[in-house]
Amino acid sequence: MKHRRVTLDQVAKAAGVSRATVSLVVRKSPLVAGHTRDKVEQVMADLDYVRDIGAARLRNNSSRTIGVVVPNLVNPFFTEFLSGAEQVLGQGDRVVLLANSHDDTHLQSQILQRFRGHGVDGLILCPAAGTDPALMTRVRDWGLPVVQSMREVGEDLTDYAGGDYIAGMRLAVRHLVDRGHRRIAFLSVRARTSARAERLRGFDLALAETGATEAGITESDLTWEASVGAAGAVLAGRPTAILCFNDVLAAGLMVGLRRLDVTPGRDVAVVGLDDLEMAQMVWPPLTSVAMHPVRIGASAARLLTRRLADADAPVLRECVAPELRVRDSSGCEKV
Amino acid sequence: MKHRRVTLDQVAKAAGVSRATVSLVVRKSPLVAGHTRDKVEQVMADLDYVRDIGAARLRNNSSRTIGVVVPNLVNPFFTEFLSGAEQVLGQGDRVVLLANSHDDTHLQSQILQRFRGHGVDGLILCPAAGTDPALMTRVRDWGLPVVQSMREVGEDLTDYAGGDYIAGMRLAVRHLVDRGHRRIAFLSVRARTSARAERLRGFDLALAETGATEAGITESDLTWEASVGAAGAVLAGRPTAILCFNDVLAAGLMVGLRRLDVTPGRDVAVVGLDDLEMAQMVWPPLTSVAMHPVRIGASAARLLTRRLADADAPVLRECVAPELRVRDSSGCEKV
DNA sequence: TTCCCTATTTAGAACGATCTAAAAGCAGCC
DNA sequence: GGCTGCTTTTAGATCGTTCTAAATAGGGAA
Numbered sequence: 001m002k003h004r005r006v007t008l009d010q011v012a013k014a015a016g017v018s019r020a021t022v023s024l025v026v027r028k029s030p031l032v033a034g035h036t037r038d039k040v041e042q043v044m045a046d047l048d049y050v051r052d053i054g055a056a057r058l059r060n061n062s063s064r065t066i067g068v069v070v071p072n073l074v075n076p077f078f079t080e081f082l083s084g085a086e087q088v089l090g091q092g093d094r095v096v097l098l099a100n101s102h103d104d105t106h107l108q109s110q111i112l113q114r115f116r117g118h119g120v121d122g123l124i125l126c127p128a129a130g131t132d133p134a135l136m137t138r139v140r141d142w143g144l145p146v147v148q149s150m151r152e153v154g155e156d157l158t159d160y161a162g163g164d165y166i167a168g169m170r171l172a173v174r175h176l177v178d179r180g181h182r183r184i185a186f187l188s189v190r191a192r193t194s195a196r197a198e199r200l201r202g203f204d205l206a207l208a209e210t211g212a213t214e215a216g217i218t219e220s221d222l223t224w225e226a227s228v229g230a231a232g233a234v235l236a237g238r239p240t241a242i243l244c245f246n247d248v249l250a251a252g253l254m255v256g257l258r259r260l261d262v263t264p265g266r267d268v269a270v271v272g273l274d275d276l277e278m279a280q281m282v283w284p285p286l287t288s289v290a291m292h293p294v295r296i297g298a299s300a301a302r303l304l305t306r307r308l309a310d311a312d313a314p315v316l317r318e319c320v321a322p323e324l325r326v327r328d329s330s331g332c333e334k335v
Numbered sequence: 336m337k338h339r340r341v342t343l344d345q346v347a348k349a350a351g352v353s354r355a356t357v358s359l360v361v362r363k364s365p366l367v368a369g370h371t372r373d374k375v376e377q378v379m380a381d382l383d384y385v386r387d388i389g390a391a392r393l394r395n396n397s398s399r400t401i402g403v404v405v406p407n408l409v410n411p412f413f414t415e416f417l418s419g420a421e422q423v424l425g426q427g428d429r430v431v432l433l434a435n436s437h438d439d440t441h442l443q444s445q446i447l448q449r450f451r452g453h454g455v456d457g458l459i460l461c462p463a464a465g466t467d468p469a470l471m472t473r474v475r476d477w478g479l480p481v482v483q484s485m486r487e488v489g490e491d492l493t494d495y496a497g498g499d500y501i502a503g504m505r506l507a508v509r510h511l512v513d514r515g516h517r518r519i520a521f522l523s524v525r526a527r528t529s530a531r532a533e534r535l536r537g538f539d540l541a542l543a544e545t546g547a548t549e550a551g552i553t554e555s556d557l558t559w560e561a562s563v564g565a566a567g568a569v570l571a572g573r574p575t576a577i578l579c580f581n582d583v584l585a586a587g588l589m590v591g592l593r594r595l596d597v598t599p600g601r602d603v604a605v606v607g608l609d610d611l612e613m614a615q616m617v618w619p620p621l622t623s624v625a626m627h628p629v630r631i632g633a634s635a636a637r638l639l640t641r642r643l644a645d646a647d648a649p650v651l652r653e654c655v656a657p658e659l660r661v662r663d664s665s666g667c668e669k670v
Numbered sequence: 671t672t673c674c675c676t677a678t679t680t681a682g683a684a685c686g687a688t689c690t691a692a693a694a695g696c697a698g699c700c
Numbered sequence: 701g702g703c704t705g706c707t708t709t710t711a712g713a714t715c716g717t718t719c720t721a722a723a724t725a726g727g728g729a730a
Binding site: 005050052053063073074076086097100115118224251254277283284 | 435587
Binding site: 005007008009019020023024026027051052053054055056057058059060 | 717718
């Protein structure tokens, strides 16, 4: 019923050549003569030969497999990221080994062990909150090329692909200030990640540049439900505009505001970050700063491909430039 | 710099036993004596030994790797599904090989070849629209256990995990009829999948049971933007209520309706399917039928685990029961 | 013809695990 | 000591590839 897989040897026998020759054909070596190649390829097609990549890796040490670790598979930001990475890697005939760390460093290191056992060629890692920078050097000692993405741990330890959140915050704050807002609140998150630090720094810089004042920084869990409940705390600082850590929190916040009879886009301006598709679906449509997660994922995949080709290439940081998308949620002027 | 991997042989040498014994320890065989096991485990920890699963598979034919193919990685429905499957498989110490078919049968078969080459133990497949049922028997001939999910091709060819969309449509239609609606439209999709057929059948059944009349079936592409533009066509049938293929289309439709100065939840009732998180974020909050994609993913993973354990187990269909979630978008009574 | 050179092809040893079948150890018992 | 029966350990073949180094072909030139 379940028959064994077709091997190089069987193809070789059927084509009347040696196993080594067939192997050369499989790897598209220029060494084989045209007529030999044709014959072997014909036989491979007839027998439905599929090369065993695991066995190949045993010899040549390349599994064409990339481990991707994200902290949250349900957050559309990370799935768009994943989608971009998968796309690029698939084009390079590589395959994605996916895992969700749930932002748990313990689970994360289990996952890395598992990936190591599977002989992945490289790693795209969005490090879980609280990841020890030493992890990066450890991974490097394993001989595993890594690209960090969306979040970063340590300084220039690895390549990195992300969005420029400092620029993003600036765009958002300037937009609000242009519309006459002076008291701006920030709905942040509790989890200590570089993504959070970067936004806070951008916020400070932007406030200093524009002369606007901070009207309170509230911390929420990184879920939609949590931000609904944060609305009261955010309003306590009497802001006329609220910047949110991302669109998911912004969407929740708007629901929370409405429950307190505050209408976003009229009574208070709300701005998100990321510009996920949902920004256009909520009401009022959410002003947001596009971070292009799909592009970031693609960029991470390309960085990793580059490093696989040259282990000693200089460490690179790639930041996708953000774009402001003005919609109705920041519609209220305060002049 | 990049040192070789630690092998069984090295552990064996260091522990003063044979490679075979170490292998037994790795596999937790009860054959090894307690003191030997302890010593070997100590050495493994000291040397940071990681078992090479690829090499193991070559001999014992189990890669602890599962291929998962989804048609759209950006659709939150599928990512929640994926998340459920990944979770369960990870617990069984298996790893997910992920690929996105973009609903393209050609790309899908490329992916399957790739997965085959990687020696996956099994497959969770949400078949791309237009997939030939013969694919399932072909995959079976490869000796690959498959579970179809979310969509199904062929009759009882493989195990299947999905949501009960017939029941879901019934819940939705009854709810609308209870609120006094008699003219109900359905915003459907163009792609011919079992998911579409099932919903249409449920719609017909529910109409027949309740005596409500169909107020037009419009077809849209399966994207948010497309459904925004479909609003005009949907209204042409003069419905008092609109049922949508899923929440993504419902969200788009509501935006489209508003652009035509029709307020969803007041001028016309809108109901979605799936109950994604976004149902609560749109305005007005969307009445929807929860399909529990995370549970479906988990169920698919369990079905596959079962089949891996027993290739001859009877073919099983598992359908997660839907639940109606009433919110404001169906708020308008028509009595 | 012989020799050399380049273009192809190949035998056989890896890679790191598991499996099979058989060998050692170690009691207890005659 | 020799035998039986049990537990524990092991040598060596094996999985399907790639690599190395060497063998073989096929022309020309001398």
